[in-house]
Amino acid sequence: MKIGELSKLSGLSAATIRFYESKGLITAVSRQSNGYREYPPEAASILSIISSAQQTGFTLDEIRQVLPGDLSHWKHDELLSMLKKKVADIETLEAKLAQGKAQLNNMIALIEDKPADMDCDDNAKRILGNMGLLKAPRPAG
Incomplete structure (x- = not known):
């Protein structure tokens, strides 16, 4: 899915999604030949986890420590x-x-x-x- 779709689905801005990507919180991002980012289906779930964790007081570094690259491996x-x-x-x-x-x-x-x-x-x-x-x-x- 492209960043615009992920933004609509997650309720986060494209800039926020790119920021999380730059911080290594979303790791499974590929680029199409035209340079567009392509996000896997679980990216929306990961963004939801990140947002919820931040709302409860976790820092991005704390989230990164426990957030698995694959949601099935906590x-x-x-x-x-x-x-x-x-x-x-x-x-x-x-x-x-x-x-x-x-x-x-x-x-x-x-x-x-x-x-x-x-x-x-x-x-x-x-x-x-x-x-x-x-x-x-x-x-x-």
């Missing part, structure tokens, strides 16, 4: 190990995001709880102090 143990590692990476990121969210919510609450009679400068010092970001001045001497 590296089972490597694939399973990489999938488990990606889940662990996502869980670590989720924990960092939850911590960041909690800090932002704390800051919002501190800002919203500003006493009515307090000016902005004193309120900023109060917030920074509550967050442990304001250092107490050192005594002179």
